[in-house]
Amino acid sequence: MSALLAVEKLTRRFGGLIAVNTVNIDLHRGEVHAVIGTNGAGKSTLINMLSGEIAASEGHITLEGEDITTRAQSRRARDGVGRSYQRTTIFPEFSVHENCRLSAQAASPRPWAIWEASTRCAASNAAADEALAAAGLATDAQRIAGTLSHGAKRQLEVAMCLATRPRVLLLDEPLAGMGAEETERMLALLTQLKSSHAILLVEHDMDAVFRIADRITVMVNGAVIATGDPDAIRNNAEVRTAYLGEDH
Numbered sequence: 001m002s003a004l005l006a007v008e009k010l011t012r013r014f015g016g017l018i019a020v021n022t023v024n025i026d027l028h029r030g031e032v033h034a035v036i037g038t039n040g041a042g043k044s045t046l047i048n049m050l051s052g053e054i055a056a057s058e059g060h061i062t063l064e065g066e067d068i069t070t071r072a073q074s075r076r077a078r079d080g081v082g083r084s085y086q087r088t089t090i091f092p093e094f095s096v097h098e099n100c101r102l103s104a105q106a107a108s109p110r111p112w113a114i115w116e117a118s119t120r121c122a123a124s125n126a127a128a129d130e131a132l133a134a135a136g137l138a139t140d141a142q143r144i145a146g147t148l149s150h151g152a153k154r155q156l157e158v159a160m161c162l163a164t165r166p167r168v169l170l171l172d173e174p175l176a177g178m179g180a181e182e183t184e185r186m187l188a189l190l191t192q193l194k195s196s197h198a199i200l201l202v203e204h205d206m207d208a209v210f211r212i213a214d215r216i217t218v219m220v221n222g223a224v225i226a227t228g229d230p231d232a233i234r235n236n237a238e239v240r241t242a243y244l245g246e247d248h
């Protein structure tokens with residue numbers, strides 16, 4: 001099966017530092033592909049290159065066979081590469097629905113419709129409704145986003161990403177700061193979303209990663225040291241030494 005998003009020899013230098021070093025990674029629809037590694041391993045830099053926030057120094061990114069390595073972030077978002085961030089990026093004073101609608105509008109601007117009240121833009125409203133339903137937030141649509149619990153705010157971020165109708169979801173620590181119940185809800189959401197998306201998950205919660213990931217890539221000092229299913233990674237001697245510790 002060919003990859004939805006394929007990354008070949010991707011490299012990023014910051015001056016003399018090689019933050020990401022000739023990384024290969026394939027994302028497939030139907031799979032949660034987790035990227036794990038200690039602080040500073042290069043996980044966020046990798047996501048930032050995939051979303052187009054920072055340029056690659058070398059290497060290639062292809063989306064369904066098309067080279068998108070030098071495409072701007074806005075174009076990649078329109079092409080179906082969606083991302084969420086480590087930090088919360090919602091507009092707290094707007095409603096949950098408005099946050100999703102704005103996200104949908106930003107991803108597919110309709111400059112010819114400038115005379116149309118943005119709140120009436122049917123396509124964006126429909127995308128927001130669908131995203132909220134998929135993320136399990138339909139009943140909170142009219143709530144002010146800033147009043148949501150931490151877990152629900154992270155769910156809203158995934159919904160905002162879904163409102164752009166992505167094929168690929170790049171999720172940067174979606175479980176950060178979550179309690180047990182909120183974590184379960186997010187994991188159920190990701191399991192449901194993976195049937196129709198390719199998901200890249202950067203996450204520090206190892207229990208969650210080993211439960212939900214279909215494939216795990218381990219990074220150390222910018223380089224990939226192993227890729228495999230959770231069992232293969234758990235039993236990989238180099239991974240155990242470099243990252244997981246013998247007690248995992």
Ligand SMILES: Nc1ncnc2c1ncn2[C@@H]1O[C@H](COP(=O)(O)OP(=O)(O)OP(=O)(O)O)[C@@H](O)[C@H]1O
Pocket residue numbers: 014017019037038039040041042043044045046
């Ligand atoms: N804009 C930048 N300028 C210079 N160095 C950077 C920049 N961004 C990241 N780095 C460096 O690149 C390396 C990889 O950082 P990165 O944030 O990608 O790691 P990470 O695996 O996401 O870490 P964490 O788990 O702490 O988020 C680090 O040494 C970091 O200091």
